Amino acid sequence: MLEHGGNLRDAAREYGRPLADWIDLSTGINPHWYAAPAPNANAWHRLPEADPALAAAACAYYGAPAMLPVAGTQAAIQALPRLRPPSRVVVAAPSYAEHAHHWGQHGHQLRQVPYAQLAGAVDSCDVLVICNPNNPTGERIAPELLLDWAGKLATRGGWLVVDEAFGDTESAASLGQHTNRPGLIVLRSVGKFFGLAGLRLGFVAAHPTLLATLADLLGPWTVSGPAQQVALAALSDTTWQVAMRSRLQQEAARLRQLLAAHGISSQGTDLFQWWPETHAEDFWRHMAQRGIWVRLFRHAERGIRLGLPPNDAAWLSLEQALTAWNKDNT
Structure with a gap:
């Protein structure tokens, strides 16, 4: 690990x-975490069916048309490389190491490219993975430029994956509202801004077809009942x-x-x-x-x-x- x-x-x-x-x-992680309410007693007893209210609250908070709750963005980071045939993948460097680690598997051809050189790498890859703002350096790429890259990748069936785990204090820079277009995937985390890393909850914003495929891969009951109830309260507490x-x-x-x-x-x-x-x-x-x-x-x-x-x-x-x-x- x-x-x-x-x-x-x-x-x-x-x-x-x-x-x-x-x-x-x-x-x-925010040291002043959200004071999580006690979940309903049946949250510990019932199988954790997906609560539509949670997805709706996430869409409202993150400004995305459709979102899939996952057991932390880590779950999506590990699963996304399994949804594509062997591809040419560029991961911005340095960045959260799990991205390169998992895209380096499943037959993909991986390159790590410094942020300053990413523009020159767009035309020679099928998948581009970026943290925005970046973890650990805090570097940022303008949303307009990212959308341009997403369009170029989409014309050949490619993906732009944007990890916005630290984006809650910079909502204007989020690409969530644009994720109804094919090939643009945005990852969001409840753990960082809300200080609830132990909840193990994140969201994926993408085209509904891709979200359905990802949900099938991850299987049922991916997010616990208590986690769903706590997150619903946090996302709704403006x-x-x-x-x-x-x-x-x-x-x-x-x-x-x-x-x-x-x-x-x-x-x-x-x-x-x-x-x-x-x-x-x-x-x-x-x-x-x-x-x-x-x-x-x-x-x-x-x-x-x-x-x-x-x-x-x-x-x-x-x-x-x-x-x-x-x-x-x-």
Whole structure:
């Protein structure tokens, strides 16, 4: 299995520090999660039939004409490569590693192409996979350009797959409203913005024919009854959503300013910051020794990604750790 953020048990084991004594900034998941309501008692008893109200709420929230609930976008990432014959596939790099990992299987010919070179790769592939905004770097591609690429791919039966897992604070950039056209597939996650990663719920927006094929492949009862009920409440709670977007915008600015004050020029989204770091492993180890778990990227573009601290004590700990890093490395 590939390495991901959130592997706090590995950190606790390696550094001998109890789980409760860690500040986990390694995932980019909203630390101020949605207060999930208790599901109805029969949600634990009944087989989880698909609730049409959940799909309707998702369509309204994400602005897409049709959506399929899945057990986290990971389920779709693993399944989509199985829906095509061997194809020429380009995955933007660097990006969420599971995309390249799964498209590299099932007979596909895989290339990983830097964001700056994607325009030149569109005419030589059948499938183009992009995270927008990108995880981990926060890079973005304009919706107009993506739609142009989607049209080119569709004329030869190709796909544009856009992973918008971190797109909830940038709704204007989403391609969800355009997914009634063949060949455009958009992935959305409930785990990041709502802070409900443990729910294991995401959505796929695409042409209804493709959604039906994907649903057949995934089989029945893919999303638990409790998960459906919690997600329906979260997707419908516009008051919480508006307030949370404002809060995350303010905290993201605070994080950028804190990093800049310590000589770090970062980029990212309202949920995480990333920067290329020459001494990435040393920085990662320095933070871990102080009980702060950040995401280390060892390969390709070496760098560090960290999410928002959950409370004032965590902000102070991060500031102190950054000050000590500057002192030891100047």
